[in-house]
Amino acid sequence: MPQPTIDAETCIACGACVGVCPCLVYRRTKDGVEVHPEHADWCFACGQCMAVCPTEATRVAGFDYAHFPPLPGGVADPAALEALFLSRRSVRRFTEEPVSPEALGDIVRLSAMAPFGVPPTDVEVTVFGTRGQIEAILPAVYTGMEQFMQALKNPIYRFLIRRQMGAEMFDALVEHLLPLIPPMCRMYRDTGFDAATWGAPAMLLFHHAKRSVSGKENCYVACTYAMLAAQALGLGTTMIGIMAGVIDMDKALRAELGIPDGNQCEISLILGHPAASYRRAIPRAHKTVTWVEQPPRA
Ligand SMILES: Cc1cc2nc3c(=O)[nH]c(=O)nc-3n(C[C@H](O)[C@H](O)[C@H](O)COP(=O)(O)O)c2cc1C
Incomplete structure (x- = not known):
């Protein structure tokens, strides 16, 4: 209490x-x-x-x-914050330069400042600090993707997965994401090119105990904070949904990584020094924005 x-x-x-x-x-x-x-x-x-x-x-x-550290004073300059938001891109090409343990430590520490559903936070983070650590799990990751695609050919497995995920999400996945997996796997097998983690020198994996309130949402919010913290440090990042999904399904890999049995892997974030610099922002807006003009009920 x-x-x-x-x-x-x-x-x-x-x-x-x-x-x-x-x-x-x-x-x-x-x-x-x-x-x-x-x-x-x-x-x-x-x-x-x-x-x-x-x-x-x-x-x-x-x-x-x-x-309880004293607050540094002031808040983020809105113009600087806008610049940070506009210049953030999902970065998928990195230089060979590693991400320092200090930078990774700062990113993880700052990502813990994110809001979460109910205290105490249930967000857990597994840090891959080197490319070697990521590469060590890639064979299992690609095998997991191939096995998943193979298993989906079985109508009973497909039915069960669709029911577990919800029909709408499963159908969207089949339409948009699953077609990308076989060519990704082929590229990795044929050439070693890794379109799952894009040669990144570091990765964070966010997971939470299944028995937790809003664990999924907490992981995504924390991952977003990590993304922006990394951006402020001059690093590039991309959220990678597929890695978390595949690691989650692989009991042996989870054990190897020390991810507790009752945990759900939600999202990963690859990080590194960007190989390209962008010249302009991309126009973006929400699908809809509706301003409520009057109380919906009298
Ligand atoms: C939840 C989530 C999962 C994502 N998963 C992947 C992924 O598996 N592979 C990838 O290359 N990009 C992934 N992305 C990055 C998106 O493709 C990217 O954010 C989107 O194309 C918009 O581009 P931008 O981030 O440069 O604005 C993911 C983004 C989010 C938010």
């Missing part, structure tokens, strides 16, 4: 904790602020009351103010 408390000695009754707590744990009284006696066990240990308290009076079990 997070056991939120307020130190009456140091609390200045500013009410900042009342103002941010998502679980309504704190309340104002005529004398100050207190932990609401009926809401104390609603606390899910997000840490916001400690991030906001000016006198370190609020406390949540398991957290220590010593580990």
Whole structure:
């Protein structure tokens, strides 16, 4: 239990904790602020009351103010942020230069700042820090893809997979993604060209315990943060959906990589120093954007 408390000695009754707590744990009284006696066990240990308290009076079990770094001040310059977003591309050609362990460490650390459904985060990351580590798993990855394509020829397996995935997602996969797999495998077998990880010198694999709230979404949000952090460090990245799917299906490979049995691999991110530099952004917009002009119900 997070056991939120307020130190009456140091609390200045500013009410900042009342103002941010998502679980309504704190309340104002005529004398100050207190932990609401009926809401104390609603606390899910997000840490916001400690991030906001000016006198370190609020406390949540398991957290220590010593580990709450002061904010650097200011927020991202909107123009710099726009430049970062516009210049981000899925990079699939890399130089031979490795990604330093320091950069990878920073990217992983910053990606943990991403929001997640319910604390504590369930996102787990497996870091491939060298091209050699990625290449070591490629034979199993391509074999996995070939076996999957072969298995799909069996109508019973196909029916079961379609039911497990949902018909719409499966049909979209058959239409858009699966046709790419046989030529990818052929290219790898014939020439060694790897269109799954594109020769990248590093890769992050995001996974989570199956028994977790919004684990899938948390992995994607964290992966997006990692992508932008890498971009800010001058690196290029691409999210690779197919790697996670294939690793997930291969029990032996998962064991080799130390991915727990009950975990689901969601998404991977390849990283490296881009071999090309782009000159312009690509025009992009959401499929639809609808502004609600009036309350939908009177
Ligand atoms: C969830 C997801 C999975 C993706 N999987 C792959 C993949 O397996 N292989 C690949 O080359 N690109 C993959 N991409 C990259 C997309 O193809 C790319 O983001 C898209 O073409 C838009 O290009 P841009 O990122 O340069 O804007 C993936 C992207 C996302 C968001």
